Amino acid sequence: MLNHPEMTEKMWDLIVVGGGMAGVAAAVAAKRNGLDVLIIEKTGFLGGAPGTMLINPFMPYSTTVDHKRFDLSRGFFSELRALLKEIGGYADGREDIHEEYLKLALDRLVTKEKIQPLFHAVLCGVEKDGETLTAVKAATKAGVLRFQARCFIDATGDADLAVAAGCPYHLGRPDGLCQPMTLCFRIGNVDIPVFNRHREEMQQKYKQLQAEGKIKNPRENVLIFNTLVDGVLHFNTTRVVKHDPTDPFEVTEAEMIAREQMLEMYTFLKENCPGFEHSQLLYSAGEIGVRESRMIDGEYLLTEEDLRACVKFEDAVAAGNYDIDIHNPEGSGTSHYYFPAGTWYTIPYRSLQPKNADNLLVAGRCISSTHEAQASYRVMPIVTTLGQAAGTAAAIAVKTGVGVKQIDVSELQKALTENGAFIGL
Numbered sequence: 225m226l227n228h229p230e231m232t233e234k235m236w237d238l239i240v241v242g243g244g245m246a247g248v249a250a251a252v253a254a255k256r257n258g259l260d261v262l263i264i265e266k267t268g269f270l271g272g273a274p275g276t277m278l279i280n281p282f283m284p285y286s287t288t289v290d291h292k293r294f295d296l297s298r299g300f301f302s303e304l305r306a307l308l309k310e311i312g313g314y315a316d317g318r319e320d321i322h323e324e325y326l327k328l329a330l331d332r333l334v335t336k337e338k339i340q341p342l343f344h345a346v347l348c349g350v351e352k353d354g355e356t357l358t359a360v361k362a363a364t365k366a367g368v369l370r371f372q373a374r375c376f377i378d379a380t381g382d383a384d385l386a387v388a389a390g391c392p393y394h395l396g397r398p399d400g401l402c403q404p405m406t407l408c409f410r411i412g413n414v415d416i417p418v419f420n421r422h423r424e425e426m427q428q429k430y431k432q433l434q435a436e437g438k439i440k441n442p443r444e445n446v447l448i449f450n451t452l453v454d455g456v457l458h459f460n461t462t463r464v465v466k467h468d469p470t471d472p473f474e475v476t477e478a479e480m481i482a483r484e485q486m487l488e489m490y491t492f493l494k495e496n497c498p499g500f501e502h503s504q505l506l507y508s509a510g511e512i513g514v515r516e517s518r519m520i521d522g523e524y525l526l527t528e529e530d531l532r533a534c535v536k537f538e539d540a541v542a543a544g545n546y547d548i549d550i551h552n553p554e555g556s557g558t559s560h561y562y563f564p565a566g567t568w569y570t571i572p573y574r575s576l577q578p579k580n581a582d583n584l585l586v587a588g589r590c591i592s593s594t595h596e597a598q599a600s601y602r603v604m605p606i607v608t609t610l611g612q613a614a615g616t617a618a619a620i621a622v623k624t625g626v627g628v629k630q631i632d633v634s635e636l637q638k639a640l641t642e643n644g645a646f647i648g649l
């Protein structure tokens with residue numbers, strides 16, 4: 225029996241499913257605009273990918289205008305960076321984040337804002353009346369709980385709620401392949417100054433052993449980032465291709481393949497790379513990293529052409545210029561398209577709107593787009609701005625008593641801008 229029956233009996237203004245960057249940003253924006261918000265999250269913390277998949281650092285989110293740095297991801301994202309910095313979980317300029325501080329910062333934030341989080345609760349059902357979602361169900365240790373709300377935001381990364389609600393979607397590219405999955409991991413006790421002097425020869429040795437068939441990992445090079453912890457390096461370098469991130473058996477196999485790649489990499493570095501002699505394998509992420517999976521087929525499908533043309537949509541709610549960064553879904557290689565300095569694309573509000581639902585928005589890496597467009601906006605700074613947009617839009621819809629597609633978009637844009645966001649126009 226649940227000890228808190230009021231939680232399941234009340235009518236929430238907004239339920240956000242998924243407490244990653246997009247979900248938290250959505251919840252905070254909605255709450256600050258007057259809604260009573262529940263976040264349903266399957267893990268035991270907020271922040272999503274940095275904690276679940278060990279993702280670090282924040283990818284670039286600024287450009288240069290008039291010879292000055294110009295941040296494209298602002299608003300709640302800027303506030304989050306400041307909060308993290310205050311408690312020592314973020315290094316300005318380097319953009320490294322410490323996931324433990326992030327979890328804490330978000331706990332404190334939702335507590336202060338009086339947002340109700342529910343951890344260890346996995347979405348497992350939805351109720352709909354015509355095109356209106358009325359309730360969601362979540363599997364918990366207390367059994368399956370049912371929650372009702374006026375409005376819903378799907379911030380699960382995989383569009384779990386939109387798919388459960390019968391909204392159309394696609395998986396990855398037209399052939400169904402998605403960007404590779406990567407199990408991130410950390411190695412400690414590395415003599416980093418020594419390693420830095422041998423980085424290039426390490427990359428050459430890796431390629432040589434891969435060509436000789438002694439390294440099985442198909443990734444073309446070794447992708448390493450610094451961390452905020454002395455002597456600890458972050459590895460974003462395992463690569464599992466041709467596995468469906470939404471098929472639990474394929475994900476199970478992918479996790480096991482990736483763990484073998486992790487050990488292969490650690491052994492390679494220890495045996496071949498100065499600086500790793502006394503290193504120790506620390507830990508891998510709790511979940512294999514999913515760059516891409518399902519995306520809704522919403523009211524507007526954002527494309528690579530839109531991004532390259534830096535289209536300024538009339539209903540823009542966010543902007544970005546992170547490169548179109550495609551890790552080859554079939555094997556080796558990573559392609560990039562970099563945006564010229566001083567340019568950015570925008571993301572229309574319609575891309576957050578699923579079809580066949582009038583009180584549901586989608587935020588984060590599963591909005592309505594093609595594989596190529598997703599390869600750019602999927603990074604943490606941009607998905608956070610999408611969350612802020614979705615939460616603000618939900619608040620306007622609930623307060624004015626209309627569907628999410630009927631709100632006055634100029635009111636949404638004004639509210640976002642007043643709250644520090646840059647919508648790209």
Ligand SMILES: Cc1cc2nc3c(=O)[nH]c(=O)nc-3n(C[C@H](O)[C@H](O)[C@H](O)COP(=O)(O)OP(=O)(O)OC[C@H]3O[C@@H](n4cnc5c(N)ncnc54)[C@H](O)[C@@H]3O)c2cc1C
Pocket residue numbers: 241242243244245246247264265266267270271272273274276277279280281282283345346347348379380381382384405406407408460512513514515587588589590602603604605607
């Ligand atoms: C290997 C890898 C490396 C990356 N590197 C970088 C990088 O260096 N910098 C960068 O900025 N970005 C990077 N990214 C991209 C970025 O981390 C993610 O795309 C982004 O964080 C996604 O945010 P989100 O809020 O949309 O989803 P998520 O962060 O995935 O959040 C979704 C949340 O929903 C929860 N959830 C999911 N399903 C359910 C359900 N059914 N019921 C309840 N809860 C659910 C999850 O537990 C999670 O907390 C990387 C991604 C990967 C996989």
